[in-house]
Amino acid sequence: xQELEQSPQSLIVQEGKNLTINCTSSKTLYGLYWYxxxxxxxxxxxxxxxxxxxxxxxxxITAKLDEKKQQSSLHITASQPxxxxxxxxxxxxxxxxxxxxxxxxxxxxxxxx
Amino acid sequence: xxxxxQHPSWVICKSGTSVKIECRSLDFQATTMFWYRQFPKQSLMxxxxxxxxxxxxxxxxxxxDKFLINHASxxxxxxxxxxxxxxxxxxxxxxALVRRETQYFGPGTRLLVL
Numbered sequence: 001x002q003e004l005e006q007s008p009q010s011l012i013v014q015e016g017k018n019l020t021i022n023c024t025s026s027k028t029l030y031g032l033y034w035y036x037x038x039x040x041x042x043x044x045x046x047x048x049x050x051x052x053x054x055x056x057x058x059x060x061i062t063a064k065l066d067e068k069k070q071q072s073s074l075h076i077t078a079s080q081p082x083x084x085x086x087x088x089x090x091x092x093x094x095x096x097x098x099x100x101x102x103x104x105x106x107x108x109x110x111x112x113x
Numbered sequence: 114x115x116x117x118x119q120h121p122s123w124v125i126c127k128s129g130t131s132v133k134i135e136c137r138s139l140d141f142q143a144t145t146m147f148w149y150r151q152f153p154k155q156s157l158m159x160x161x162x163x164x165x166x167x168x169x170x171x172x173x174x175x176x177x178d179k180f181l182i183n184h185a186s187x188x189x190x191x192x193x194x195x196x197x198x199x200x201x202x203x204x205x206x207x208x209a210l211v212r213r214e215t216q217y218f219g220p221g222t223r224l225l226v227l
Contacts, residue, residue, distance in 0.1 A: 040213040042147035042159040
């Protein structure tokens with residue numbers, strides 16, 4: 001099975017500051033997904049990366065997948081209270097993209113005013 | 114860690130029939146469970162939030178009459194795909210929420226509608 005490690009486990013950031021969350025796989029990633037979970041709510045899909053070197057942005061959130069496709073980073077610019085929550089990366093280890101996702105360990109993000 | 118089971122793991126049915134999928138928390142109680150759907154090569158998409166003793170909350174674009182959710186007890190939530198059609202074929206995954214922040218995922222149910 002594929003293991004995903006996220007770092008840091010917890011992050012406390014002052015509002016307006018930038019931050020980065022990392023997701024590292026022990027195997028090549030064929031599909032990497034980023035999700036956000038607010039307390040008490042389900043996972044909300046943020047972005048999907050599939051190609052080495054791929055980078056996607058949505059509003060103030062940018063996700064990248066390295067060339068070797070074993071590490072992804074999620075970068076938030078000028079953080080806001082609305083960014084607070086738990087961020088999870090999920091990976092699809094199959095060539096066919098139809099296997100159950102493996103999730104990372106999660107990063108709890110707290111934004112302080 | 115907490116264990117969540119789903120039954121069945123695989124189901125093949127004819128178009129027009131209804132299929133029920135069960136999601137159980139085996140060693141803990143969960144007032145909130147979530148149902149997700151995953152298409153091949155696509156991400157997990159939240160379908161609905163299932164709360165014990167109340168009506169489920171559906172995400173935008175999800176037909177509540179098509180995907181019936183019942184959370185009858187603190188350890189069981191069911192998803193019924195009514196009048197299933199081939200486009201409903203997918204991988205359905207449930208999760209149980211613990212202490213409002215940790216989700217434990219079930220193994221998933223693969224549905225194939227012929």
